[in-house]
Amino acid sequence: MIMMNKMFVSVTINLFIIINQIHISYAILDPNDFLALQSIKKSLQDMPGSTFFSSWDFTGDPCNFAGVFCSGERVISLNLGDPRAGAPGLSGRLDPAIGKLTQLAELTVVPGRIMGQLPATLSELKSLRFLAISRNFISGEIPATLNQLTELRTLDLSYNQLSGSIPWGVGSLTALTNVVLCHNHLNGSLPYFASQVLTRLDLKHNSLSGSIQPGSLPSSLQYLSLSWNQFEGPVEYVLPQLTRLNYLDLSLNRFTGPIPSCVFSFPITNLQLERNMFTGPVQPFNEVSIPTVDLSHNMLYGEVSALFSTVENLYLNNNRFTGAVPTSLMDRLMAGNVQLLYLQHNFLTGVPINPMAAIPLSTSLCLQYNCMVPPVQTPCPLEAGSQKTRPTSQCMQWKG
């Protein structure tokens, strides 16, 4: 008798739980969100090896699907694809129905083979704060209507096939903290970025052009990469405004004018200004404590500053530096504190180094193609060529 009672109680509890679950799956999710998720799933497939959509069974509660997070009756976060490292991603397209998930605060897609354009309906996601669709094959332009996403903090569309220009309206979004659009085919000029909380701007590997207007980048910036574009014009008025930079890469552009002294005081670990058309003498304010400084392949001239003696890897090759290399720089090199010193392809006339001295084995030193016979023979990178010394005819004009 007692046993019967126990069983009865247990069955009732189980039934109660089942009824509750049925209640959850049919009543909780907003029907618009339910239909949107169905459309999104229809337009995407797991790539071979990915099982992301196996939990997307619409007879169950969509709020329990992989990558779907709800608050109350609405989807607030959608992370498409298995986020584990190395998992194959998704293929297909992003369905415009995504715009129906109007409470979405976060939308991410894992690396994969999603093609087609960004749906213009993304602009209906007025609560969106985090948008990251990186490393897929998204093409077409960045919708100008993204300027309606006034809550947007992170915009990461990197490693896709996007073309056209960066919409001016995207730059006007005032909540932006991270903008990562690197490795696309974007062209046109740099918009004015209005957000005073923008900390990261990564536009490397695009076809952006034009000059950087002073005031177009906020002083809140900490990370700035404009590398591998066709930017031009001076940076001497822009960079002094960016006092919080701890990463700066302007390499492989067509920037002109002098390198402002302030950049050598930034708390950067790798200063990359190589392969531009920077001119003028280079004059740090103080001893430079940046471990790696690359100023190679520019049109810099004047003497090499002794304040660079504290740099560990210093690339000054392929410029127009003249005079003798500072003694303190060579002393630090001989002490093993400078690991790399590239001075090849300049117009240097002296290097204070004892031809008998042993250069530390771990040190890379290249001196060739200057206006002197190198006092020591050291292995140089291949691109330095085989000529030890610059033709005398080229050296006369620099002696004045």
Ligand SMILES: *[C@@H]1O[C@H](CO)[C@@H](O)[C@H](O)[C@H]1NC(C)=O
């Ligand atoms: C940018 O590229 C598009 C083609 O994708 C072209 O039609 C347009 O003229 C280009 N704009 C600039 C400013 O180069």
